[in-house]
Amino acid sequence: MSDHSVNLPLFPRLPALALKGMPLMPVSMALSGFARRIAARHPAMFRRLGEYNAARFVLDPTDLPLSMLLEPLNGRPRIHLSRRTLRGDARIAGPLSGLLGLVHGAYDGDALFFSRDLVIEGDTAAVLALRNAIDDAELDLSAEAQAMSGPFAAAMRRLIAMAEARTGVALSRHEEDGTW
Amino acid sequence: MVMEIVCPAGTPASLRAAVKAGAHTVYCGFADETNARNFPGLNFERDEMREGVAFAHDHGSKVLVAINTFPRAGGEEMWHRAIADAESAGADAVILADLGLLAHAAQHHPNLRRHLSVQAAAANADVINFYADAFGVRRVVLPRVLSVPEIAAINAETEVETEVFVFGGLCVMAEGRCSLSSYATGKSPNMNGVCSPASHVDYHEDHGDLSAKLGGYTIHKVGAGQPAPYPTLCKGCFQAGEATGHLFEDPVSLNAEALIPQLAKAGVTALKIEGRQRSRSYVAQVVRNFRAAVDAQAAGLPMPEGMLASLTEGQATTAGAYKKTWR
Ligand code: SF4
Numbered sequence: 001m002s003d004h005s006v007n008l009p010l011f012p013r014l015p016a017l018a019l020k021g022m023p024l025m026p027v028s029m030a031l032s033g034f035a036r037r038i039a040a041r042h043p044a045m046f047r048r049l050g051e052y053n054a055a056r057f058v059l060d061p062t063d064l065p066l067s068m069l070l071e072p073l074n075g076r077p078r079i080h081l082s083r084r085t086l087r088g089d090a091r092i093a094g095p096l097s098g099l100l101g102l103v104h105g106a107y108d109g110d111a112l113f114f115s116r117d118l119v120i121e122g123d124t125a126a127v128l129a130l131r132n133a134i135d136d137a138e139l140d141l142s143a144e145a146q147a148m149s150g151p152f153a154a155a156m157r158r159l160i161a162m163a164e165a166r167t168g169v170a171l172s173r174h175e176e177d178g179t180w
Numbered sequence: 181m182v183m184e185i186v187c188p189a190g191t192p193a194s195l196r197a198a199v200k201a202g203a204h205t206v207y208c209g210f211a212d213e214t215n216a217r218n219f220p221g222l223n224f225e226r227d228e229m230r231e232g233v234a235f236a237h238d239h240g241s242k243v244l245v246a247i248n249t250f251p252r253a254g255g256e257e258m259w260h261r262a263i264a265d266a267e268s269a270g271a272d273a274v275i276l277a278d279l280g281l282l283a284h285a286a287q288h289h290p291n292l293r294r295h296l297s298v299q300a301a302a303a304n305a306d307v308i309n310f311y312a313d314a315f316g317v318r319r320v321v322l323p324r325v326l327s328v329p330e331i332a333a334i335n336a337e338t339e340v341e342t343e344v345f346v347f348g349g350l351c352v353m354a355e356g357r358c359s360l361s362s363y364a365t366g367k368s369p370n371m372n373g374v375c376s377p378a379s380h381v382d383y384h385e386d387h388g389d390l391s392a393k394l395g396g397y398t399i400h401k402v403g404a405g406q407p408a409p410y411p412t413l414c415k416g417c418f419q420a421g422e423a424t425g426h427l428f429e430d431p432v433s434l435n436a437e438a439l440i441p442q443l444a445k446a447g448v449t450a451l452k453i454e455g456r457q458r459s460r461s462y463v464a465q466v467v468r469n470f471r472a473a474v475d476a477q478a479a480g481l482p483m484p485e486g487m488l489a490s491l492t493e494g495q496a497t498t499a500g501a502y503k504k505t506w507r
């Protein structure tokens with residue numbers, strides 16, 4: 001990491017180790033379902049992706065013992081988790097807090113890349129398209145999860161707040177201007 | 181009077197972020213070859229432009245639409261439609277570079293304000309006054325090759341408003357005339373709206389060393405711990421004889437924040453921030469910073485300390501040509 005690095009919080013070691021024994025198949029299915037619900041609420045994100053809807057993105061949180069294959073598929077996204085090395089058209093690697101911080105607008109992708117906090121490989125244009133599409137969608141994963149939790153929304157909010165506090169990972173959207 | 185800050189928006193979310201952060205004016209473009217930031221996943225569909233302009237106007241900001249590439253022979257219709265659609269979306273002005281397009285806009289859209297893009301490379305008062313007389317151009321975006329005294333000299337001889345770049349990526353050639361990128365990729369800024377396009381970029385990390393390639397050529401290589409470069413051709417590291425170095429330009433970005441008082445004195449109307457290809461987080465941070473700076477300047481206060489170096493390419497900044505020095 002360079003002298004200019006952004007000082008991204010790393011996922012705590014113990015819970016990361018706990019992920020080693022987690023069965024990945026049901027989690028992949030749950031995440032795919034979650035992604036499809038988000039997709040239904042943000043169709044413009046896939047319009048923006050254009051030809052890169054067919055691309056296969058490997059997202060590699062370097063502080064977790066697993067990585068993720070994301071296929072946008074024109075609004076019917078599929079997510080597959082694996083502990084093995086995944087192959088795709090493009091790979092984006094960095095601490096989980098950086099990857100989620102990009103989704104939530106907490107960090108600028110180029111700045112994280114210039115500082116070497118993020119590594120990108122493969123199809124650079126696909127990565128740019130994904131970054132721009134997600135940045136425009138103004139996603140808030142915490143709000144999305146709560147909206148899908150029905151009567152358990154309040155419990156979900158508390159759970160997410162606790163997870164944010166324990167891990168230092170931003171699970172909800174960063175408002176660019178707090179006074180607005 | 182407060183200097184106007186003209187802020188970039190590559191997406192509707194960035195436009196809203198810029199307006200919320202205090203942008204007086206936002207500039208953006210349609211998602212096609214008509215604008216010089218034709219990048220994947222970027223720019224505005226027609227409905228997004230209408231909504232963006234309405235949002236900006238509701239909050240007291242203006243929107244300029246950049247239609248600043250040069251129409252392809254036989255394909256002019258796309259550029260003409262862009263101008264008509266910008267007007268019907270309620271844009272406050274269009275930013276044009278091509279003479280034919282300026283003539284078309286002046287004739288068919290006389291009430292739509294016309295700004296001259298930096299792509300036109302108008303760098304002296306005579307040519308700027310010509311654009312004003314011939315096509316009713318009201319503002320010119322000056323090339324990034326002029327010094328502050330040169331800008332003052334231009335303003336002394338023209339009524340046309342001047343807008344200068346103060347922050348972001350630095351393009352050093354007389355603008356609109358650089359074909360370096362075409363040699364390596366077949367695509368250039370003035371025809372296709374892209375310099376060193378991402379579709380031709382490749383990164384490889386090997387034992388901490390990062391190589392940045394463009395069209396198969398290694399343009400830059402850095403060791404572990406060094407800031408990552410984007411393989412922009414003019415900022416590459418090349419070998420010439422015995423020497424290895426940045427032949428054309430160092431990979432640094434422009435930051436003329438400290439020069440704002442001098443630019444105001446030189447008669448500049450508006451300050452432009454580069455970066456339509458950047459995220460809404462970047463836009464919000466840079467706009468907030470520059471809004472504070474122009475407000476301070478108008479109030480006669482010292483310039484606030486900038487905190488923007490980490491956002492820039494090469495993570496180092498320069499005052500560019502505004503302060504010319506010999507190496
Ligand atoms: S190669 Fe450099 S000077 Fe030429 S258009 Fe690109 S950024 Fe500008």
